[in-house]
Amino acid sequence: MSVPKLEIESLSKAFESKVVLSDVDLKVDPHDVVCLIGSSGSGKSTLLKCINLLIPIDGGDIRLDGLSITSGEVNPNQVRQEMGIVFQAFNLFPHMKVIDNITLGPRKVHGEDRDVAEERARELLDQFNLSEKADDYPDRLSGGQQQRVAIVRALAHQPQLMLFDEVTSALDPELVAEVLNVIRGLKESGMTMLIATHEMGFARDVSDRVCFLDQGKILEQGPPNELFKNPQQPRTRQFLQRIVEAGRL
Amino acid sequence: MWVVLTSEAWPTVQRQFFSWFHFRESFPDVLSGFWLDIQMFLVAEVLILVFALVLAMIRSLRGPAFFPLRAIVVTYIDLIRGIPMLLLILLLGFGVPALQLSGVPTSRIFWGVAALVISYSAYTAEVYRAGIESVHESQRMSARSIGLTQVQALRFVIVPQAIRNVIPALLNGLVSLQKDVALVFVLGVREGLAEADIYNARTFNYTSYIAAAVLFLLISVPIARFTDWYTERDRRRRQAMST
Numbered sequence A: 001m002s003v004p005k006l007e008i009e010s011l012s013k014a015f016e017s018k019v020v021l022s023d024v025d026l027k028v029d030p031h032d033v034v035c036l037i038g039s040s041g042s043g044k045s046t047l048l049k050c051i052n053l054l055i056p057i058d059g060g061d062i063r064l065d066g067l068s069i070t071s072g073e074v075n076p077n078q079v080r081q082e083m084g085i086v087f088q089a090f091n092l093f094p095h096m097k098v099i100d101n102i103t104l105g106p107r108k109v110h111g112e113d114r115d116v117a118e119e120r121a122r123e124l125l126d127q128f129n130l131s132e133k134a135d136d137y138p139d140r141l142s143g144g145q146q147q148r149v150a151i152v153r154a155l156a157h158q159p160q161l162m163l164f165d166e167v168t169s170a171l172d173p174e175l176v177a178e179v180l181n182v183i184r185g186l187k188e189s190g191m192t193m194l195i196a197t198h199e200m201g202f203a204r205d206v207s208d209r210v211c212f213l214d215q216g217k218i219l220e221q222g223p224p225n226e227l228f229k230n231p232q233q234p235r236t237r238q239f240l241q242r243i244v245e246a247g248r249l
Numbered sequence B: 001m002w003v004v005l006t007s008e009a010w011p012t013v014q015r016q017f018f019s020w021f022h023f024r025e026s027f028p029d030v031l032s033g034f035w036l037d038i039q040m041f042l043v044a045e046v047l048i049l050v051f052a053l054v055l056a057m058i059r060s061l062r063g064p065a066f067f068p069l070r071a072i073v074v075t076y077i078d079l080i081r082g083i084p085m086l087l088l089i090l091l092l093g094f095g096v097p098a099l100q101l102s103g104v105p106t107s108r109i110f111w112g113v114a115a116l117v118i119s120y121s122a123y124t125a126e127v128y129r130a131g132i133e134s135v136h137e138s139q140r141m142s143a144r145s146i147g148l149t150q151v152q153a154l155r156f157v158i159v160p161q162a163i164r165n166v167i168p169a170l171l172n173g174l175v176s177l178q179k180d181v182a183l184v185f186v187l188g189v190r191e192g193l194a195e196a197d198i199y200n201a202r203t204f205n206y207t208s209y210i211a212a213a214v215l216f217l218l219i220s221v222p223i224a225r226f227t228d229w230y231t232e233r234d235r236r237r238r239q240a241m242s243t
């Protein structure tokens, strides 16, 4: 048995008195792709931000490669370098060219020389068919291109684990596929990923396991075929029913 | 205006305030004093822009570890903004040199400029802070997520965007400082206003004040026009971007 890449144990989080995550347990093995589904407000984004240590947790434990990252003994900046996170709204730095968006982390955090960082960034951009955008500012790019740059930026520090938070929700429908294909490519390369998504078809294709999050709890999880075909919980059935009615599965 | 120009008092007003003779007589001294104003203004402005930014950045740091630093900065800003600037100028300009401490400058120009920097920095820090808060939280999160520390996130991601948002406010501060440097006149520093005052005391003619006013206007009006031009251009650019 290998050590899980990511292991979450009875995680809880509240904003003021509002409980957003309660008693969440989740395990992601190396090279596994796990999708988080659930209605809006169920706590998907909060969970991902907790894992990336962008917001403090109230209770429980998060372990990366078997090492607790929430015990306060590790440097959060170092932990974040083991992971990449991509957000719904791209969040590129608008005052920097694409290339500088990507090299900022490697240069400032790892102290890489500009030449070295830029060379690697250009290789990555090339890999994602974005090489001709390197010297543009983000507002010159389409939404799909911006999101792909955001993925490249998150990959630039060579993370072991990628977190995706509804990365296609802000995109026009015809741009969704190009971003999803990038994620499929990452799966091929063996990347461990935790993906919050509303794209059920994609979740079914790409994931090894799907978790249904409801009111801050993981209500049900299992291989996509089982969970989508034969949900055990009434709430899961209800949720999937609504998705089917909306024509998204 | 028309009433003044047509009243019987006009010849007197003209002689007392707008005499070409007195203008020419007083101008060289007022000008050389004004040159000192400009120098103090430039030095003070650079120091204010840097110092205020440091204050604002400290105030924007999060987490309990930074609480003491934040508390110091908040106290500083509250205290300084609560004191009349003139009082601070008198206190430092006369008070500190009177202590005759060794190694401490005794120049009144030095302490006058120091008082301006201390006072203006408190206000300017609040301008920067408004700018920092106008940058969306998601930018901070993205910056942290690629491994940057809080200070690096501020420096490379938040502050450059923040400054762009507050350039008009900073330019307004520039105009106001350019006039307020003349306050060090109360310390007996022979800057432009002081020279005008000395001339007036000697001749009982007020034209020297007008000469000083003209010089201040020559600097502040162009900056004010530039501020308006910049603000308007920025507004149009943002509109174009949001459509």
Ligand SMILES: Nc1ncnc2c1ncn2[C@@H]1O[C@H](COP(=O)(O)OP(=O)(O)O)[C@@H](O)[C@H]1O
Pocket (backbone or CB within 6 Å): A015, A018, A020, A038, A039, A040, A041, A042, A043, A044, A045, A046, A047
């Ligand atoms: N910073 C915050 N302050 C207060 N409440 C928040 C904050 N962030 C999220 N929430 C609340 O937490 C709940 C879960 O939000 P979120 O994690 O964004 O859900 P999801 O991503 O599944 O839509 C929502 O009710 C939301 O209003």
Ligand SMILES: [Mg+2]
Pocket (backbone or CB within 6 Å): A041, A044, A045, A046, A165, A166
């Ligand atoms: Mg969300």
